[in-house]
Amino acid sequence: MDYGIEVIGLTKNYDSFVAVKDFSFAVKRGEVLGLVGPNGAGKTTTLRALAGIHPPTDGTIRICGLDLRNDAVDAKRHLAFMPDEPRLFDYLTVEEHLQFVARLYQVTGVREKMDPLLHEFELADRRKALPGELSRGMKQKLMIACGFLHDPDVIIFDEPLTGLDPLGIRRMKESIVRRSQAGASVILSSHLLHLVEELCDTVAVIQHGARIAYDTIDNLKFKITSGRNDLSLEDAFLKITAEETPPA
Amino acid sequence: MIRTFLTVAFLTLKNRILQRIRRLRQPRYLIGAIAGAVYFWYMIFRRLAAAGNGRILLKTFGASPVVTDVASVVVLMIMTLAWALPSDSGGIEFSEAEIAFLFPAPLRRRDLLLYKILRAQPQALFSALIMTVLGWWRRGLFVGIWVTISALSIYFILVSLGRARLKLAHIGFIPRLLGVAAIVAGLSSLAIAEVRKLPPAAMIDAPSFFKAIGPNLAGAHSPFQKPLIRTILFIPHFFASAALPSSLASLALSSLAVITLAVVFFYLAAALNVSFEEASLSASQKRAARRGAGGRRRGSSVMFRRAPPPFRLQETGPVEVAIVWKNLIALMRNSIAWVVVFAATLMFLIGLALWSHEPSAYKAIGFGMLWIAAFFPLFATNIFANDLRLDMPRLEVLKSYPISGERLIAAEIAAPLVVISILEMLFAAAGSVLIGMSGETSKFAQIVATPQFIVTVLLLTLPICAVQLLIRNAVPVLFPAWAMRSKDEPRGFVASGQRLVTLAGNLLVLAVCLIPAAIVFLPSLWLAHTYFGGSAAFVGIAAMPAVAIIATEVWFGVKALGAQFDVLDVSNETDVLVS
Numbered sequence: 001m002d003y004g005i006e007v008i009g010l011t012k013n014y015d016s017f018v019a020v021k022d023f024s025f026a027v028k029r030g031e032v033l034g035l036v037g038p039n040g041a042g043k044t045t046t047l048r049a050l051a052g053i054h055p056p057t058d059g060t061i062r063i064c065g066l067d068l069r070n071d072a073v074d075a076k077r078h079l080a081f082m083p084d085e086p087r088l089f090d091y092l093t094v095e096e097h098l099q100f101v102a103r104l105y106q107v108t109g110v111r112e113k114m115d116p117l118l119h120e121f122e123l124a125d126r127r128k129a130l131p132g133e134l135s136r137g138m139k140q141k142l143m144i145a146c147g148f149l150h151d152p153d154v155i156i157f158d159e160p161l162t163g164l165d166p167l168g169i170r171r172m173k174e175s176i177v178r179r180s181q182a183g184a185s186v187i188l189s190s191h192l193l194h195l196v197e198e199l200c201d202t203v204a205v206i207q208h209g210a211r212i213a214y215d216t217i218d219n220l221k222f223k224i225t226s227g228r229n230d231l232s233l234e235d236a237f238l239k240i241t242a243e244e245t246p247p248a
Numbered sequence: 249m250i251r252t253f254l255t256v257a258f259l260t261l262k263n264r265i266l267q268r269i270r271r272l273r274q275p276r277y278l279i280g281a282i283a284g285a286v287y288f289w290y291m292i293f294r295r296l297a298a299a300g301n302g303r304i305l306l307k308t309f310g311a312s313p314v315v316t317d318v319a320s321v322v323v324l325m326i327m328t329l330a331w332a333l334p335s336d337s338g339g340i341e342f343s344e345a346e347i348a349f350l351f352p353a354p355l356r357r358r359d360l361l362l363y364k365i366l367r368a369q370p371q372a373l374f375s376a377l378i379m380t381v382l383g384w385w386r387r388g389l390f391v392g393i394w395v396t397i398s399a400l401s402i403y404f405i406l407v408s409l410g411r412a413r414l415k416l417a418h419i420g421f422i423p424r425l426l427g428v429a430a431i432v433a434g435l436s437s438l439a440i441a442e443v444r445k446l447p448p449a450a451m452i453d454a455p456s457f458f459k460a461i462g463p464n465l466a467g468a469h470s471p472f473q474k475p476l477i478r479t480i481l482f483i484p485h486f487f488a489s490a491a492l493p494s495s496l497a498s499l500a501l502s503s504l505a506v507i508t509l510a511v512v513f514f515y516l517a518a519a520l521n522v523s524f525e526e527a528s529l530s531a532s533q534k535r536a537a538r539r540g541a542g543g544r545r546r547g548s549s550v551m552f553r554r555a556p557p558p559f560r561l562q563e564t565g566p567v568e569v570a571i572v573w574k575n576l577i578a579l580m581r582n583s584i585a586w587v588v589v590f591a592a593t594l595m596f597l598i599g600l601a602l603w604s605h606e607p608s609a610y611k612a613i614g615f616g617m618l619w620i621a622a623f624f625p626l627f628a629t630n631i632f633a634n635d636l637r638l639d640m641p642r643l644e645v646l647k648s649y650p651i652s653g654e655r656l657i658a659a660e661i662a663a664p665l666v667v668i669s670i671l672e673m674l675f676a677a678a679g680s681v682l683i684g685m686s687g688e689t690s691k692f693a694q695i696v697a698t699p700q701f702i703v704t705v706l707l708l709t710l711p712i713c714a715v716q717l718l719i720r721n722a723v724p725v726l727f728p729a730w731a732m733r734s735k736d737e738p739r740g741f742v743a744s745g746q747r748l749v750t751l752a753g754n755l756l757v758l759a760v761c762l763i764p765a766a767i768v769f770l771p772s773l774w775l776a777h778t779y780f781g782g783s784a785a786f787v788g789i790a791a792m793p794a795v796a797i798i799a800t801e802v803w804f805g806v807k808a809l810g811a812q813f814d815v816l817d818v819s820n821e822t823d824v825l826v827s
Contacts, residue, residue: 048644051644051647051648052647052648053644053647053648054647054817055815055817072652072814073650073651073652074650076648076649076650077650079648081645081648083644083645087641087642087644087645088642089574089578089639089642090549090550091550091577091578091581091582092574092577096557096574096577099561100561100570100573100574102563103561103562103563103564103565103567103569103570103573104567104570104649104650104651105650106563106564106567107563108563108564109563110563130550130553132550
């Protein structure tokens, strides 16, 4: 099977606190995986480990077959990480951000790729603007445009719709679908379960750092709701996380 | 309401202290705390010893009337110039949490002002304590300083709201500025007239001045006794007397007067009833954005947004060039003012020397430039921080890029290295040439005024500046939490200790790096002199082994720091919450 992402036994500790324990999953090319869980479940920690931002305490992460620990640079060339908070360089304009990222990822024909991206994310008339002159949503769009510039094989989103306007949300959803159909493996972490239900093929539910469910959305709903087809992913999520939560 | 506000201020202080105590479980904070505690203990101990076994309070009294008079003038100027500040939005600094909770709450504007004043008291108390203990105001006393700081802060709130009220009355920045300028001009004329009445000898030069007034400062006090000046300085004098009391009675009276003035300022500010909420919200958002972008670190804010990129970045090629390109843009947009300052200083000094046509001026200015060149790598690496230090708030993005830590570190320090090295070389070369022009015959002058010296400086500048930059960039990699301090982070002796440890570590590592090069330099100099003596290249050849050693150290340093960067887990260091 051709996997974009393979995670085997991922464990991440902060001193004595176990943020993620023995978490395994895989995302095929063209598949969208939703990573959901309550606040503090370990979602962002997992995504940061997948992006190579912090080293896992234990476990193996492969990006397009490349071990993230041993072939970090090559593995990172295949992926794009979109954090929940856009972290831009205050002193680079919109256009310069794209030029900078293009060189980092050795993107050729950047002019031809830049204009459609800027139009797609409604930044065409702000190409000379600094991040300080952009709204929160526009910064988020620029961050995403930078991520898409090198046509990544693996895309990791942490709350991708935060700060976007309705049109931006629609375009973002279309963009995710289009890129997954083009063969990208996508991981999407969000509390918006209707979004996960709409976009994702599979879902992994994480709570207290441990995986408590991992299946296709239809299978998961079927299993959790005992075959009732009138219930949503949200109902299934609330049921499964309530079952796993120890009584107070 | 006051009780609630005091409770919030107390709980904030308590929780902040507890949080800092909990942080001490991490060795790097503990080291900083111990260093800071030792430093402060030493300062207090020395002060107590100087005052004589704890009789510190008694020793603090007795400020000379002239000192108080001069302080009154300073206070007057500060109070006057505050009206000339451009801001007229009336914005008062509140934290984001304060805005979120207090602004929608059923509170009057007066209550918000009161909260702001009470909330500032722990910081004012701490500042007063530090000033008293460290003896920065050697004749100051804790209570008086605290009262002065608090009252002046209330005055500044009043002025801030006053400027906004003037704007509503269509009196903008320019008329305010002109008004303040007229007042300052009037006061200056008065001061000049009084100075002219001093004995002629006192106006000749500084030594004569001090000779004339030194033995009897009361003479200098006399102009301040004139009714007009006493009237002008009436209010500022209370502040000066409270902070620099001449006796216990003076302290008590002045403090009482200042407290009364503070109450008056508060009610005046409340009576202005200026809508400051929107401006405060805007200021809070800007502050949050600044904090997200790296706090108030020098060179972290864009000053010249129109500065163009230094060169066109090609799409392919070494990825390091992208980092250098980015940092050069940062340098041009954030720190170009410093480049201009140094270049202008250089041009001014050269122009001054050439204009004077004096050998003594060539010599003095030439040695001055060499002195600047000698210390330039030390302070310039702190000024031009357009490297990893600037990128700390975006560390998680940097770590997701396909570039190894080693290559990233090398690229990060390249941009400031280029600028610092060029400025360093210019100062050293200009100093050398000027000393040569002075005709100075001393042995040292003969050495530094040669082309060989300039060649040696050219050779050594790059690796030495690289070592210094590497040390500076090691701090955010080895101690990210120390490097990511922001304006709103709690400070105190832990932060002071961290700075002390960093400074000491910097000097120690620099010394350790330079020792092998210095050891090699002496025999290589002897060998070069023996075999290439008389040749123009001999000093350059002599310096090459030392240069090679420092360059090797830099290479190893970059590799080690890069490896550390690759395994750096910033979420462990900066209290990033797991989510």
